[in-house]
Amino acid sequence: MSDTRGYHHGDLRRALLSAAVQAIEESGPAALSLRDLARRAGVSHAAPAHHFGDRAGLFTAIAAQGFDTLAEALTDAGDEMLELGMAYVDFAVRHRAHFEVMFHPELYRADDAEVRAARERSGAVLRAGLAHPSTRTRPAADGRAGDDDLAEQQAEVLAAWSIVHGFATLWLAGALPAGLGDDPAVVARSVIRHLYT
Amino acid sequence: MSDTRGYHHGDLRRALLSAAVQAIEESGPAALSLRDLARRAGVSHAAPAHHFGDRAGLFTAIAAQGFDTLAEALTDAGDEMLELGMAYVDFAVRHRAHFEVMFHPELYRADDAEVRAARERSGAVLRAGLAHPSTRTRPAADGRAGDDDLAEQQAEVLAAWSIVHGFATLWLAGALPAGLGDDPAVVARSVIRHLYT
DNA sequence: GCGTGCATCTTGTCAATGACAAGATAGGAT
DNA sequence: ATCCTATCTTGTCATTGACAAGATGCACGC
Numbered sequence: 001m002s003d004t005r006g007y008h009h010g011d012l013r014r015a016l017l018s019a020a021v022q023a024i025e026e027s028g029p030a031a032l033s034l035r036d037l038a039r040r041a042g043v044s045h046a047a048p049a050h051h052f053g054d055r056a057g058l059f060t061a062i063a064a065q066g067f068d069t070l071a072e073a074l075t076d077a078g079d080e081m082l083e084l085g086m087a088y089v090d091f092a093v094r095h096r097a098h099f100e101v102m103f104h105p106e107l108y109r110a111d112d113a114e115v116r117a118a119r120e121r122s123g124a125v126l127r128a129g130l131a132h133p134s135t136r137t138r139p140a141a142d143g144r145a146g147d148d149d150l151a152e153q154q155a156e157v158l159a160a161w162s163i164v165h166g167f168a169t170l171w172l173a174g175a176l177p178a179g180l181g182d183d184p185a186v187v188a189r190s191v192i193r194h195l196y197t
Numbered sequence: 198m199s200d201t202r203g204y205h206h207g208d209l210r211r212a213l214l215s216a217a218v219q220a221i222e223e224s225g226p227a228a229l230s231l232r233d234l235a236r237r238a239g240v241s242h243a244a245p246a247h248h249f250g251d252r253a254g255l256f257t258a259i260a261a262q263g264f265d266t267l268a269e270a271l272t273d274a275g276d277e278m279l280e281l282g283m284a285y286v287d288f289a290v291r292h293r294a295h296f297e298v299m300f301h302p303e304l305y306r307a308d309d310a311e312v313r314a315a316r317e318r319s320g321a322v323l324r325a326g327l328a329h330p331s332t333r334t335r336p337a338a339d340g341r342a343g344d345d346d347l348a349e350q351q352a353e354v355l356a357a358w359s360i361v362h363g364f365a366t367l368w369l370a371g372a373l374p375a376g377l378g379d380d381p382a383v384v385a386r387s388v389i390r391h392l393y394t
Numbered sequence: 395g396c397g398t399g400c401a402t403c404t405t406g407t408c409a410a411t412g413a414c415a416a417g418a419t420a421g422g423a424t
Numbered sequence: 425a426t427c428c429t430a431t432c433t434t435g436t437c438a439t440t441g442a443c444a445a446g447a448t449g450c451a452c453g454c
Contacts, residue, residue, distance in 0.1 A: 008402060008448080008449065008450075009403080027303065028301075030226070030303070030304070033439085033440065033441090034440080034441065035439075035440060035441080036440095043403070043404085044404045044405075045404090045405095045441095046404070046405080046406095046442090047402085047403055047404080049442075049443085050401085050402060050403065051402090054442070055441070055442095103367075104225075105371055105372075106224065106225040106228075107227070151387075155384075155387040155388055155391065156391060158364070158384065158388045159360060159388045159389075159391035159392070161363070161367065162359075162360045162361075162363035162364040162367060163356060163359045163360040163363055163392075164359075165363035165367055166360055166361070166362035166364070166366065167355070167359040167363070168363075169300070169362060169363065169366050170300075170358065170359060170362055173301065173302060174302055174307075175300055175302075176355070177320070187352075187355065190348075190352040191355045191356045191359055192356075194353060194356035194392060195356070195360075195391060195392060206431080206432075209431080209432085230410080230411065230412090231411080231412065231413095232410075232412080233411095240432070240433090241432065241433050241434075242411090242412095242433090243413090243432075243434080243435095244431080244432055244433080246412085246413075246414085247430085247431060247432070248431090251412075251413070252413095
């Protein structure tokens with residue numbers, strides 16, 4: 001029952017999460033008020049506490065959901081660097097609220113089990129995709145696979161992650177100069193390509 | 198007089214700014230409390246309002262100060278891409294509080310005159326440095342300087358800005374995997390180099 | 395059928411906060 | 425000396441997060 005009437009809401013947790021995401025998209029995580037959420041859902045001011053404990057608990061749930069969705073989106077994107085990067089930016093823009101919460105660990109309990117698992121999942125997809133031979137800038141032609149190569153590969157993942165994360169963050173912050181159009185994907189593509197000559 | 202006693206503080210505005218920066222470094226901008234600042238400075242709870250109006254006013258002052266300091270740091274870094282990028286990351290890490298406020302425009306009045314001027318200053322330094330011929334990946338060997346070239350150059354600036362901003366953000370968020378050491382400069386250098394083969 | 399246990403939600407309360415209003419103080423200009 | 429005004433204080437209000445205690449009703453056992 002997804003009905004919202006009566007003493008028992010029926011699906012309050014989901015309703016609160018959804019309202020929270022919408023509220024965050026409107027005015028950012030800092031402005032989120034538990035009492036406002038309760039009002040939006042039509043329940044009493046203390047109802048959210050039962051499902052999330054406190055504010056940090058709510059953000060923790062959002063972060064977990066976000067890392068899960070990100071892992072899914074990256075998986076669907078395949079293992080080409082360009083597509084992976086585009087998927088990352090696309091996720092950030094389309095799930096702005098989740099994205100902003102995920103990378104503000106002071107808002108939630110980053111050591112929460114669900115969050116850790118979901119984060120690890122998305123991290124693994126990212127690393128796997130970026131480590132794929134076809135996407136390497138230098139395909140390790142010398143055959144050696146020593147420590148240098150490992151460190152090099154890690155730096156490569158970091159560079160790729162940095163550029164897409166940076167672009168997404170700057171875009172969301174409205175820090176980029178005007179005149180780039182309103183489609184982040186178009187700009188992102190030409191930016192990401194710079195990492196591979 | 199930098200004394201803090203008596204009815205008139207003497208240098209309250211500066212003291213509040215300094216206390217705010219320290220508080221933000223400790224627990225992030227969201228946790229900042231004007232009343233706590235007042236307590237730290239030893240003044241009444243309403244004293245900050247006179248100098249900054251409201252919370253957004255305080256953040257506006259911090260953002261302006263931040264863009265100013267950034268412009269200075271980038272200017273001192275010269276016009277080589279690698280050094281510019283390192284300076285950007287260095288600024289973010291050493292002035293974490295300013296950096297975090299600057300790129301969260303929902304916290305302050307982004308259209309404030311001082312902020313706009315300071316932001317424009319730092320943006321100009323960034324663009325100038327990154328547009329410097331010696332740092333271009335492809336030095337426009339064909340001689341043509343058409344629209345494509347302009348767009349290309351802009352995308353290059355965006356790519357450079359994105360990678361350093363992304364790295365700094367991820368580092369500050371503690372999102373990067375452990376085992377990278379504790380010196381962001383070392384890692385940043387090897388990350389930034391990926392943008393130029 | 396029918397209690398009963400427990401998750402779910404409510405009401406009530408408290409300290410902290412941001413914002414605003416009105417008044418006190420002092421440093422400096424005339 | 426007097427006033428003027430920036431600076432700071434005291435007082436107040438609505439809002440919020442957190443907590444405590446109680447109400448409600450669904451599900452399950454008998």
